[in-house]
Amino acid sequence: xxxxxxxxxxxxxxxxxxxxxxxxxxxxxxxxxxxxxxxxxxxxxxxxxxxxxxxxxxxxxxxxxxxxxxxxxxxxxxxxxxxxxxxxxxxxxxxxxxxxxxxxxxxxxxxxxxxxxxxxxxxxxxxxxxxxxxxxxxxxxxxxxxxxxxxxxxxxxxxxxxxxxxxxxxxxxxxxxxxxxxxxxxxxxxxxxxxxx
Amino acid sequence: xxxxxxxxxxxxxxxxxxxxxxxxxxxxxxxxxxxxxxxxxxxxxxxxxxxxxxxxxxxxxxxxxxxxxxxxxxxxxxxxxxxxxxxxxxxxxxxxxxxxxxxxxxxxxxxxxxxxxxxxxxxxxxxxxxxxxxxxxxxxxxxxxxxxxxxxxxxxxxxxxxxxxxxxxxxxxxxxxxxxxxxxxxxxxxxxxxxxx
DNA sequence: CCTACCGATCGGTAGG
DNA sequence: CCTACCGATCGGTAGG
Numbered sequence: 471x472x473x474x475x476x477x478x479x480x481x482x483x484x485x486x487x488x489x490x491x492x493x494x495x496x497x498x499x500x501x502x503x504x505x506x507x508x509x510x511x512x513x514x515x516x517x518x519x520x521x522x523x524x525x526x527x528x529x530x531x532x533x534x535x536x537x538x539x540x541x542x543x544x545x546x547x548x549x550x551x552x553x554x555x556x557x558x559x560x561x562x563x564x565x566x567x568x569x570x571x572x573x574x575x576x577x578x579x580x581x582x583x584x585x586x587x588x589x590x591x592x593x594x595x596x597x598x599x600x601x602x603x604x605x606x607x608x609x610x611x612x613x614x615x616x617x618x619x620x621x622x623x624x625x626x627x628x629x630x631x632x633x634x635x636x637x638x639x640x641x642x643x644x645x646x647x648x649x650x651x652x653x654x655x656x657x658x659x660x661x662x663x664x665x666x667x
Numbered sequence: 668x669x670x671x672x673x674x675x676x677x678x679x680x681x682x683x684x685x686x687x688x689x690x691x692x693x694x695x696x697x698x699x700x701x702x703x704x705x706x707x708x709x710x711x712x713x714x715x716x717x718x719x720x721x722x723x724x725x726x727x728x729x730x731x732x733x734x735x736x737x738x739x740x741x742x743x744x745x746x747x748x749x750x751x752x753x754x755x756x757x758x759x760x761x762x763x764x765x766x767x768x769x770x771x772x773x774x775x776x777x778x779x780x781x782x783x784x785x786x787x788x789x790x791x792x793x794x795x796x797x798x799x800x801x802x803x804x805x806x807x808x809x810x811x812x813x814x815x816x817x818x819x820x821x822x823x824x825x826x827x828x829x830x831x832x833x834x835x836x837x838x839x840x841x842x843x844x845x846x847x848x849x850x851x852x853x854x855x856x857x858x859x860x861x862x863x864x
Numbered sequence: 865c866c867t868a869c870c871g872a873t874c875g876g877t878a879g880g
Numbered sequence: 881c882c883t884a885c886c887g888a889t890c891g892g893t894a895g896g
Contacts, residue, residue, distance in 0.1 A: 496693065496780070497693075498693055498696035499695035499781065501873075501875085502874080502875060502876080503873085503875095511882085512882055512883080513876085514876080514878095514881085514882070514883080514884085514885095515881045515882065516876095516881095517875095517876065517877075522876080523875065523876090583693070584693065584696065608860065611860070618858075618860065619860055621851065624851060625855060625860060628855055629829075629860075630832075631828055631829045631832030632825045632828045634828070634832070635824065635825070635827075635828030635831070635832075639824060646821075654817060654818065654821060655825065658825055658859070659825075659859065660859050660860050661859040662855070662856065662859025662860075663754075663805065663808070663814045663815065663826075663856060663859075698890065698891085699890080699892080700890085709865075709867080710891085711865080711866070711868090711869095711893075712866065713892095714891095714892065714893075715865065719891080720891065720892090
């Protein structure tokens, strides 16, 4: 039997509520009873919609991973654009995905290590592949003389680190919108604090 | 009674082993029985040396916090030095503390949220105060014309984010030593990818 | 530092 | 989606 619309939306609701709890308390410290209570039902009832606690974590982590890939591919699709511009677009795309749902992003960034094998290894492979995209962009920029750094891999790691800190302080109702944040991050990372504007 | 030398070193040993486990599996997912087994004793025996699981976490988080403060204060003690140089020294000092013990650093960065109140709030206040140090340095640099950024607070957050990603990939036996890493990070953050070397 | 144990809570299931 | 429950495990304690 295919799941009815009602069942599917209940599942989505479970994912969303669980994600918020995972973010606030951590995956391991969140109990299925807390989750059930937050949804207004009994613990056992959750299992008509999901198979396990980890299934939720799996969906969140791998779902956002594929969003990141789709977003990156779109930002860098046009090879005729200067590499520095492609990198700016990739940064902006990354920030947009990251700011779309703070709870999902936080769980993606910090709770993936509670995935059991082989999911954990698969997840890390995806993350590696994504980082390689940025690494290649920077390496191309260095080759074309648009950028300068002694180590593209090192630079890519540092760049993504700055971006991935965002979910820990970004507030959707704050002064800065995603686009303005993305722009400032790109400027700061490409120009540096001592560079001229 | 004051603790004997043997008791004190056993306590240190518990802290170290616990920290390694907290890093690998997360605080909530680490059981006192695992910890006891790793130390070759029974679970109940741990409590002759410590009062609670959280006490260990508390010691690790607040201990490293005070190391960071001491290190920062030393790096910025001489006000006659140019601000950009002070910032470089503060970055290098931060990296040195961060690379001294990878497990302690990882727990400090990611597990503090399992502290119960009021420790959790106190910890966040310390972190805020530390960030303010970098914020002020950048603001001074902007005022003196040595640095350029539209938002010193934003720049400080981004800078610390890049640095704090380090424990997730740094390997003590890798190609780059702490000093070389610190130097490259400082260069990249201050000069940017498009800046000239 | 151990043995023996406490009450509480965990993720998940059976049967309706 | 609920009731009732499973075995396992949790942090921590008493008493030696």
